[in-house]
Amino acid sequence: MIRFIIKGIVRDKSKSLIPIAVISVGVMVTVLMFGFLKGVFSDVINQNARLDTGHVKIMTKPYAENKEQLPNDLALLDIRELIDSLNQNFPEMIWTPRIKFGGIMDVPDNFGNTKSQGPGMGLALALFDKDSKELERLKLSESVEKGSLPNKKGQILLSDNYANKLNINPGETITFFGSTMEGSMVFQNYEMSGTVRFGSPLMDKSTFIIDILDAQIMLDMNNGSGEILGYFKNNKYDDKRALTIAKKFNSKYISSSDEYAPVMVTLKDQNDLRASLEMGDAFSGVFLFVFIIAMSLVLWNTGLIGGLRRYNEFGIRLAIGESKSNIFRILLVEASVIGIIGSLIGTSLGILFCYYLQEVGIDISKDIANSTIIMPSVMRAYVTSDLFYIGFIPGLFSMLFGTALSGRGIYKRETARLFKELEV
């Protein structure tokens, strides 16, 4: 019987084509949407982690409270000892210090007069410590636009946009003006080694990078840093584990009377990420729900139309001796076959488009040029394993649901009436 039904579906294209098309499109849109949201969200997370938040971040409590102001007077001290103990207690993570600071960059001309000048954001990190993996993490080597990365003390790396604005080229000298941890004025010359492009408009605007030791000396922060970042060694953020680690770390200082006691926060608890991501999840859930309802309605209607067309067939089958319940059951089997075919097509197309969006992406750098949050300038979809069922199951389900609704109408009709429509 089933073989017969499948033959029928394959041969009677009009019976199957419309629902297959509806399901394919619906499933494709779902898959594409999920792949895209997923891609964008995980890029946002990734980029935040790499550039700013770490998987976890340690600051002093007052620094954490005012971190927008980069309050280096509230920085962590004795960080070598702190990092040693972190490495011991939490060996699953790589621990590395960073200092963020602001200042003015000044490019002198041949006579020592100011050629150009502009405010910038400094990022000091363990450039020359291979174990910190900072170069790989920030993808610095791949992101070089001009010149090269710093390879010795006293060198500085600029974001490409910033360097263009300041009109400075690799090998030239640049002077930093700012204040030390204690608040006294400081200026310091650096040799510009090259430029990089981060791929985040916020960072690309006016960031410069120096080695952490240079910064500690310049800013009078011996053995201190604004932040210590922790990264899982497998490079994958795991919210549960991060929360556990933070809890364990913070419990040691919970009753500490030291007002500069360190505190650890997870990636998601920074930059409002948790709320944004939860909203994204909620949005996806609502979308999926609306999608199932809408598809079911459409398929219900096409089912009704198809059902009318098939009164003749149902009449003959009833006369041959098939029971209504069997006709209904086989209608559902047909629906499953059609649902599976449609969902397969939709899933394949969706994944194909996702793959395209993964490889090519959508460049939004112009639209977010002035954004104040860290987000990627190219939005990409990601092809992940959940894409294989995220559209498939709702596609199949709505076909079954729509068919059950329309088939119920046929089922409820009186046999004679049903048969009556045969006679034109």
Place this chain on the structure above:
Amino acid sequence: MKKETIIKLKNLTKNYPVAGRDFPVLKGINLSINSSEFLGIIGPSGSGKTTLLNIIGSLDKPTNGEVNVLNKEIKSLNHKDAAELRNFHIGFIFQVFNLLPVYTVFENVEFALLLQKNTTKQRKNAVMEALEWVGLTEHANKKPDKLSGGESQRVAIARAMVKSPKLVLADEPTANLDAENAHAILKTMKKLNKELGTTFLFSTHDEKVMGYLDRKIFLRDGIVEKDEKYKS
């Protein structure tokens, strides 16, 4: 062959609800039909022929009265039992739209056997035998749209006969056929009636059919007006 009563109708009435009121179509039919009869219900359009055939075929339920078909009380059958009665013992032939267009001639006939638990080989033998009865073996793999009207009706006969039913109900089977094809089909059915003892019950107002019938039941205004038997 021993004659036995296979259809017995007693005070059969059927009303249809029309515009909120019950509209009587059959107003008290009494009939008794034996095995191996070849008979027709004759009446003008709207006289209730199809309604009567559908009730006898358990596709519809009577409003009142007794309908006994092959020792089954139609009124008390549930959907499943009614379907089973049709599946094993009653064949249907209609005026038009007899065949499922996406299936071949062979498959259309085979369809009738799919609900019964036969092996593929048994089915194949039965289908080919039925196609042989109606002279269509070489058309087995054609689709219905490649057949003439007469051939289509012959396929319908084969499908009705393939399960060797006791009773075949044919609702104006010749109405859409030319004279030549109509006679060919009637001859075929008559032959099957003689050879296999199958009861054929027609509904018709086609003059061509009349000459073949052993018995004519005239229906008018929902009652049996005349019941003429001829010896065969």
